Amino acid sequence: MGYQFDFSMVVKILPVLWRGVLVTLELWVICLAVGLVLGFFVSLARISPFAPVRLAGRSFVELFRNIPALIQLIWFFYAFPILIGAQLTPFVAAALGISLNTAAFSAEIYRSGIQSIERGQWEGAMAIGMSRADTFRRVILPQVFRRMLPAFTNRAVEVAKVTSLASVLSVHELMYQGRVLSSTYYRPLEILTTVGVVYLVMIYPMTWTSSALERRMRRKA
Amino acid sequence: MQQYEWDFGAVLAYWPMLLHGLWGTVAISALAILFGIVGGGLVAAMRMSRHVALRTIGTAYIEFYRNTPGIVHFFWVYYALPVITNVKLGPLEAAVVALATQSSAFYAEVLRGGIQSIVRGQWEGATALGMSRADALRRIIVPQAARRMVAPFVERSFEIVKTSSLASTLAYGELLYQGMQIASITYRPLETYSLLALIYFALLYVLSSLAKILEDRLQEA
Numbered sequence: 001m002g003y004q005f006d007f008s009m010v011v012k013i014l015p016v017l018w019r020g021v022l023v024t025l026e027l028w029v030i031c032l033a034v035g036l037v038l039g040f041f042v043s044l045a046r047i048s049p050f051a052p053v054r055l056a057g058r059s060f061v062e063l064f065r066n067i068p069a070l071i072q073l074i075w076f077f078y079a080f081p082i083l084i085g086a087q088l089t090p091f092v093a094a095a096l097g098i099s100l101n102t103a104a105f106s107a108e109i110y111r112s113g114i115q116s117i118e119r120g121q122w123e124g125a126m127a128i129g130m131s132r133a134d135t136f137r138r139v140i141l142p143q144v145f146r147r148m149l150p151a152f153t154n155r156a157v158e159v160a161k162v163t164s165l166a167s168v169l170s171v172h173e174l175m176y177q178g179r180v181l182s183s184t185y186y187r188p189l190e191i192l193t194t195v196g197v198v199y200l201v202m203i204y205p206m207t208w209t210s211s212a213l214e215r216r217m218r219r220k221a
Numbered sequence: 222m223q224q225y226e227w228d229f230g231a232v233l234a235y236w237p238m239l240l241h242g243l244w245g246t247v248a249i250s251a252l253a254i255l256f257g258i259v260g261g262g263l264v265a266a267m268r269m270s271r272h273v274a275l276r277t278i279g280t281a282y283i284e285f286y287r288n289t290p291g292i293v294h295f296f297w298v299y300y301a302l303p304v305i306t307n308v309k310l311g312p313l314e315a316a317v318v319a320l321a322t323q324s325s326a327f328y329a330e331v332l333r334g335g336i337q338s339i340v341r342g343q344w345e346g347a348t349a350l351g352m353s354r355a356d357a358l359r360r361i362i363v364p365q366a367a368r369r370m371v372a373p374f375v376e377r378s379f380e381i382v383k384t385s386s387l388a389s390t391l392a393y394g395e396l397l398y399q400g401m402q403i404a405s406i407t408y409r410p411l412e413t414y415s416l417l418a419l420i421y422f423a424l425l426y427v428l429s430s431l432a433k434i435l436e437d438r439l440q441e442a
Contacts, residue, residue, distance in 0.1 A: 203289070
């Protein structure tokens with residue numbers, strides 16, 4: 001088969017892809033930060049002693065986990081503005097959708113982390129006179145963060161991949177640039193392959209960190 | 222702000238389109254799960270092979286798919302693959318190929334995780350009884366591993382159902398694509414996309430409840 005892979009095309013599109021990479025990184029960092037913070041509060045709601053709060057937390061998590069992320073993004077861009085009476089930019093809509101989605105998934109990581117700490121830890125802390133809140137903050141949480149670190153890095157990998165869906169809303173991130181370039185130059189093979197490789201280079205260090213952390217923990221255990 | 226007049230009736234009038242879309246979603250998902258399991262078996266066998274070359278290919282395959290977004294795979298199969306193979310796939314075929322190759326990587330990890338979770342002693346015991354490696358795998362290891370693999374397998378399959386919504390970007394008439402059509406016919410994106418979210422939620426929630434029952438049965442057995 002005589003297809004000539006045109007490497008000069010790859011070089012030519014790199015500056016444009018780089019602009020996309022910056023937007024992808026921006027989206028990634030924002031959504032991960034907001035999602036992790038928000039997810040923590042959702043997990044507290046999930047384990048609250050008050051049934052209505054627990055139900056609200058659970059509904060939030062189930063809703064965002066059982067609906068495809070792409071639908072969530074489209075909903076926040078096309079449907080949500082009607083509800084609030086104000087148009088959102090594609091970037092804001094995407095950031096909102098991905099952040100809430102990340103919050104739902106990380107809430108479950110926090111929750112399983114908190115529940116994995118043995119009862120004895122709570123009892124011990126209480127026995128030396130700590131309040132429930134103090135025990136949670138000073139005894140339970142530090143252990144949760146350590147145990148859950150691999151799960152959080154995994155989530156970071158997922159979030160990076162989800163940001164590519166923002167291309168559907170025309171956010172000018174990496175995938176969007178790839179799509180536009182590929183229809184401009186009629187070189188989908190070179191361009192889409194390059195986009196894939198750029199994602200790989202961007203995300204692989206995170207995956208590697210995650211499995212390294214997992215290995216280290218298994219050795220300690 | 223003017224009070225928004227909800228009208229689900231206008232959207233529901235197009236229920237045959239939604240039904241058609243639901244069928245499309247089920248078709249892509251079922252085919253991708255089926256081919257994904259077969260492919261996943263092959264990839265897992267390579268990943269755990271005693272030959273370095275096969276092992277490297279298996280690992281590279283898995284890492285590639287774990288570290289690149291699904292939407293890149295969809296576009297690559299639809300737009301770039303025909304350039305090398307001279308075979309133009311339709312949107313359905315492209316979506317199934319993209320989703321099945323991707324899920325092969327994830328199913329392979331499920332299989333490997335399950336098999337490697339069985340302690341070495343089981344292999345050694347089987348070998349001591351004079352069983353071959355293949356026999357030990359088939360009669361001792363797999364039956365035990367299968368039970369542990371159910372939960373991650375189900376989780377992976379849900380991801381496939383959710384990811385099938387990406388086929389809309391190739392203009393295949395699954396649920397999301399049909400919804401987009403309805404939204405532009407009726408000018409009712411709020412109702413349409415909310416309804417769409419609800420349909421996905423119901424579909425996945427029912428499936429996950431069924432999976433829970435199945436899992437519990439298996440744990441008891």
